[in-house]
Amino acid sequence: MIKLTYSFISLINAKVICVSQGVKNDLSLLYKIKNCRVINNFIDHQDLDKKTQNNSHNDRVFDYIFVGRLTKVKGCDVLIDALCDRSVFIKDNNINIAIIGDGDERKKLQGKIEKFGISSFVSFKGECENPYVYMKSAKYIIVPSYAEGFGLVVLEGLYxxxxxxxxxxxxxxxxxIDNYFSEQKKLGFSDPSLNRIESVAELSSIIKYTFNSRPFFLSHEKKKERVCKYFNKAKVASDICKFLND
Incomplete structure (x- = not known):
């Protein structure tokens, strides 16, 4: 059904809005859809401000957090294996990690954490109505996905x-990151869908590097400013209207 729909879109040359260049490239390559425009998602920064204004957590109390569904595609298994690889380091340095979200893989992931003796350092918070209070309290947000259409959590975390x-x-x-926050490119690790073992090893190394070195990339204000400039509701609405009216 999906293939038929895309074939029809290609046939009538309908306009298609894509949230990333990669999605656009795939539609062109797989379905010959040419009339595409990349228009990224936006974040509602006023809503984020509202939801975090009474943050009950102390500033940056979590060293690392994961936010997302505990399903295969989101790659929390990659993160958990990297944490297990650094279990001694985590215990020696009293590192505080939170997993925000729920899903099919939760029981298996918790079992691994318990096996390596770091359940006191890695807390599973479950599905949260307002995950942003945790995000505002984190030094690093880890996004270990096997695939992402856009990755809104990246913008929310930076903001x-x-x-x-x-x-x-x-x-x-x-x-x-490549197009708007290139300062943070050194925090990227290999695509787990291509080489999972390499991905886990690189993430493990990045965790040790960031905890030991505390590298500085951009101030909070600079991050907010850049997110608001390029990923705001008014800009996205304007880009959509312009594309549809061309």
Missing amino acids: LGADIIYSKCDFGPREI
Whole structure:
């Protein structure tokens, strides 16, 4: 059904809006859809401000957090294996890690954490109505996905002041960092869908590097300013209207 729909879109040369360049390239390559425009998602920064104004957590109390569904595509298994690889380091340095979200893989992931004796350092918070209070309280947000269309959590995390450790998967997070936050490119690690073992090893190394070195990339204000400039509602609405009216 999906293939038939895309074939029809190609046949009538309908306009298609894509959230990332990678999605656009795939539609062109796989379905010969040519009339595409890349228009990224936006974040509602006023809503984020509202949801974090009464943050109950102390500033940056979490060293690392993951936010997302605990399903295969989101790659939390990659993160958990990297944490297990650094279990001694985590215990020696009293590193505080939170997993925000729920899903099919939760029980298996928690089992690994318990096996390596770091359940006191890695807390599973479950699905949260307002994950942004955790994001605002994190030094680093880890996005270890096997695939992402856009990766809104990257923008939300940056806006709230965290640095982003991300897999170079197709498509969104890599494009956001490469095009708008190139200062943080050294926090990217191999795409786990291509080489999972290498991905886990690189993420493990980045965790040790960032905790020991505390590298500085951009101030919180600079991150907010850049996110608001390129990923705001008015700009996206204007770009959509212009594309549809061309």
